[in-house]
Amino acid sequence: MERIEHHASFGGRQEVWKHTSSALGGETRFGIYLPEAALRGERCPVLYWLSGLTCTEQNFITKAGAQEHAARHGFIVVAPDTSPRGDAVANDAAYDLGQGAGFYLDATQAPWAPHFRMQDYVARELPALVEQHFPATDARGIFGHSMGGHGALVTALRHPGRYRSVSAFSPIVAPSQVPWGQKAFTAYLGDNRDAWAAWDAVELVKTAKERLTLLVDQGEADEFLATQLRPELLAAACEATGHPLTLRRHAGYDHSYYFIATFLADHFAHHAKALVGSEKARS
């Protein structure tokens, strides 16, 4: 583990670390915001942010304005990269496949399988690392944007008990039914659609063993709304199965970080309701 960036921010510190990941079979990076309490050694809840297509660990930490909210709530916020990286890792010229487009799953198909294991990294290796090296409690929340909104919903739904709260901005809720997801799942998981359901929030909601409320914000002027995001599919699945969903549609808002920044305070408040007071050993 090597710290490669650190910046004082809202009384705490925004850092970027690189390390060799066993899940990804190579070096990766993550951003971590440590609020003032964490810098004093006090253990704090942790929010995991998953970014969208083309992003690195930098987008969220530089553009969302998250540090202000993390400082106010006393949350550690961790933002990993969106895929494995490097010359030894398979890639594709398209922006929506390969490096920068890991889709937070564990690939089974060549040439992706050896490195594209973002689910194993995000759900297992990264929290273990964070809870070992930083003053973190085991109270975890997870959220993300677009491909990372898909990642947040799927990761929480696949691991009942591991997260206390989940939310998403403009998520790909049904990757099996939209072009981005169909392309990625065919490449990473193969043609057999039976394997896709385990990575599709709309499918996972149907059999969920845990019923965490899903907070989802969606801009009505989002250029990907009708073709790739389709939140109505999640609303229908939640309605059918009684899964609690707060879906908010915002007139005029697009797919950008301007949208995320506008409603990010509400997401922190949503996670705070579940995380604050519930952590194990706040000293």
Next chain:
Amino acid sequence: MERIEHHASFGGRQEVWKHTSSALGGETRFGIYLPEAALRGERCPVLYWLSGLTCTEQNFITKAGAQEHAARHGFIVVAPDTSPRGDAVANDAAYDLGQGAGFYLDATQAPWAPHFRMQDYVARELPALVEQHFPATDARGIFGHSMGGHGALVTALRHPGRYRSVSAFSPIVAPSQVPWGQKAFTAYLGDNRDAWAAWDAVELVKTAKERLTLLVDQGEADEFLATQLRPELLAAACEATGHPLTLRRHAGYDHSYYFIATFLADHFAHHAKALVGSEKARS
């Protein structure tokens, strides 16, 4: 004038426009945030932000978190580029001269003189354009960072009565006495140092006809503090002449947007004291 970006943000709208500037002799861009009141046609005060070396109109609007504050106070915020641009404009391979490094002055020397007229653009052409095309009052404030902090201080000091408030993050307060400024002033203004004083905040404070309080925030872990910024020179000049200065030094903070974002709310509050209630015709 052509609008090339627009994003809903905190109830208002972040836009980017391009237009042909007479001052710069070519096309330029600026960001403008319009709070909800402005979208309804209500006239609002305007804050002008000047960015630092290497920046474009994008850096502040994507990284500072300014829209939240602008929305809360009901301010229009305008962020121009840092220099003229394009193949027809002189340039230098260094990051601190030429395109991206206009220093907010009007150059007198070849090859810079015909296009490098950022002071004329920022202090005259841009406010006239904004006040003509957007629902702006003539209540103006100006602020900036690093080279743009220099720009904000110098622009306000050169134009008594034109701005009601001024502030700066990590400004180059005495360009005549530091390497960045000496290199740029030699190129843009020539070897005769008598011409430099009119573009140097520490020199201008000595004879200022207007005594607006200067709010200056400076990080103590700023890598450029001792060599390029030297706020103690501004403190001494203000002390000697009785110019009101609020200089705050912040332990641990560096030169980045993480620093700016942390203290930006205080700068909006500083400008609000001067701007709110003082505009001409709020309908």
